[in-house]
Amino acid sequence: MKLASLDNGTRDGRLLLVSRDLKRAVLAPAPDITLISVIESWDGAASRLLPIYESLCADNAAGLASEVLDFPRLQLAAPLPRAPQWLDASAFHSHGDLMERAFKIPPFPERKLIPLMYQGASDDFLGPFDDMPMPSESDGIDFEAEIAVMVDRVPMGTGADRALAHVRLLLLVNDASLRAFTAREVRSGFGFLQAKPSTSFAPVAVTPDELGDCWQQGRVGLPVNVYWNERPFGHPHAGAMGFGFHELIAHAARTRNLSAGTIIGSGTISNDEHRIVGSACIAERRAIEMIEHGEFATPYMKFGDSVRIEVLDADGASVFGAIDQRMVPAR
Numbered sequence: 082m083k084l085a086s087l088d089n090g091t092r093d094g095r096l097l098l099v100s101r102d103l104k105r106a107v108l109a110p111a112p113d114i115t116l117i118s119v120i121e122s123w124d125g126a127a128s129r130l131l132p133i134y135e136s137l138c139a140d141n142a143a144g145l146a147s148e149v150l151d152f153p154r155l156q157l158a159a160p161l162p163r164a165p166q167w168l169d170a171s172a173f174h175s176h177g178d179l180m181e182r183a184f185k186i187p188p189f190p191e192r193k194l195i196p197l198m199y200q201g202a203s204d205d206f207l208g209p210f211d212d213m214p215m216p217s218e219s220d221g222i223d224f225e226a227e228i229a230v231m232v233d234r235v236p237m238g239t240g241a242d243r244a245l246a247h248v249r250l251l252l253l254v255n256d257a258s259l260r261a262f263t264a265r266e267v268r269s270g271f272g273f274l275q276a277k278p279s280t281s282f283a284p285v286a287v288t289p290d291e292l293g294d295c296w297q298q299g300r301v302g303l304p305v306n307v308y309w310n311e312r313p314f315g316h317p318h319a320g321a322m323g324f325g326f327h328e329l330i331a332h333a334a335r336t337r338n339l340s341a342g343t344i345i346g347s348g349t350i351s352n353d354e355h356r357i358v359g360s361a362c363i364a365e366r367r368a369i370e371m372i373e374h375g376e377f378a379t380p381y382m383k384f385g386d387s388v389r390i391e392v393l394d395a396d397g398a399s400v401f402g403a404i405d406q407r408m409v410p411a412r
Contacts, residue, residue, distance in 0.1 A: 082127070082134045083285040084250065086116055088158040088208060093117055098130060099152050099285050101138045103402050106152040107145050116161050116286070121341045123233045123249050127288075152284075159206035160252060160286035161231065165340035167203035167280065168333050169227070169256060169348060170196050174323035176351035176365055183368030184264075196324045196332045199272040201256075203344070207281035209404045213257055214411035215278060215384070221260030222382035222408050226305045226361035226390045228319050229254045229346040230326045231286060235339035244330035245299055247339075251292070253283035253305070253401040254346055255390055260364055260381060283390070284402030295394065299325025303400070305350050307361050308389040309382075314366075315359025317352040319392070382408050 083101060086094030087108070096109035096116050109130070119126040136144025171177055174193055181188055189197070207213060215222050231250040239247070262276035295302040302320035306313070324332075329345050350361040360366045367377045382388075391403040 082131060082288045083291065084116055084119070084160060084287075085152075085155075085285045086158045086160050086162060088156045088162075092163060094158040094162050097150075097152075097155070098134045098137055101291070103152055103285065103399055105137060105140075106150045106155065107133065107137055108147050108150070110146050117164075117342050120161075120231060120233060120249055123341070127249075157210065157284050158208045159282040160250070160284070161282075161342060161344065162206055162208075164203040164206070164231075164342050164344050166343040167201045167206075167346070168198055168343065169201050169346035170198045170324065170329050170332075171348035172196060172322045172324040172329060173348060173351040175321070175353045175355065176349050179351070179355070179365055179368045179372070183371040193323060196329055197348075198329070198332060201273065201277050201280065205279045207279050207406070209282060209284045209402060210406060211281060212407050212409040213255075213278070213281065214409055215259070216411050218381075218383055219261065221258075221263075222386075223258045223260050223363045224307070224309070224361075224382070224388040224390070225254075225256040225258055225349045226307050226315075227254040227256050227346045227348060227350060228252070228301050228305070229344050230330070231342060231344050232330060232339055234341045235330060235334045235343070237334055237336065237338045239331060239334045241325075241327045241331040244327040244334070247330060248289060248299075248326060250286040251289060251296070251301060251401075252286050252344065253390060253392055253404065255281045255388060255404045255406070256346055256349075257281070258362070258364070281404055281406060283404050287401060292394075292400065299327040301392070303392050303394065304358070305361060306389075306391050306393065307359070309363075310386055311389070313359070315361050317350045317355070317358045317361050319347070319350050321350075321352050322347055384408055384410050
């Protein structure tokens with residue numbers, strides 16, 4: 082299934098079922114059905130929604146309880162406008178390798194054995210077309226393209242061998258960063274705070290079966306296309322994770338229960354073949370420039386700049402829809 086949330090002025094939005102081709106949508110059968118209510122009672126809720134989704138994809142109006150809407154024209158929130166928890170990892174080893182080399186960061190001995198992960202803000206997610214308000218251009222505005230999973234309740238101590246059974250939805254993320262704060266907050270040992278403004282999400286959350294063979298070993302085996310001011314910036318492959326999502330979930334659940342609706346991000350998508358596929362964030366390109374030329378050539382984003390992030394399947398169809406947003410001064 083493909084699920085989205087209509088921005089109807091409420092805190093959690095109104096659940097939408099979206100056709101596989103992202104052209105049509107129908108409202109969930111009752112106004113109080115939200116994505117968080119579905120994820121909290123997944124087995125029963127999903128079984129009731131699946132026939133509606135299949136009728137929508139088959140363009141079978143007889144199987145629908147409400148009128149079909151033109152999905153691209155709808156005002157959308159993030160699929161889950163607020164979540165119980167947002168955890169973000171750094172699962173692509175090539176990204177960490179480049180950062181350590183470029184900025185002479187002392188190697189973290191266990192980085193490739195134990196996932197790096199921080200807890201971000203989950204109370205103010207942005208929709209796919211929302212402007213991203215930022216305090217100042219001098220803060221080093223950057224985009225970060227990521228894949229994420231949404232889980233149902235994961236009991237503390239769940240191992241990697243059982244973790245993928247808890248993945249209910251996959252998402253596409255722009256986990257924006259303010260790089261001027263990053264180094265100080267890393268040195269503090271307390272993790273990111275000011276360096277991480279609100280995170281935005283692509284229009285739809287997707288059940289893993291929608292990806293077919295492109296969902297394997299806890300990884301999405303597709304490139305993620307990134308455009309900065311409508312110019313191609315990178316198309317790194319999301320399947321190159323050093324840790325799969327099963328390992329990230331197990332790491333997060335090692336000492337705590339994960340509430341249904343917890344979202345776990347992959348961290349910036351990155352490939353060893355960065356000279357060919359480009360990057361998914363500006364900081365990585367600047368790291369490459371520092372390594373190869375001894376200085377930065379690429380600036381960070383300015384107000385009015387835009388970023389577009391999208392995943393296409395083997396047939397060229399959009400999987401999650403696109404994140405397409407501008408950076409603007411915060412009011």
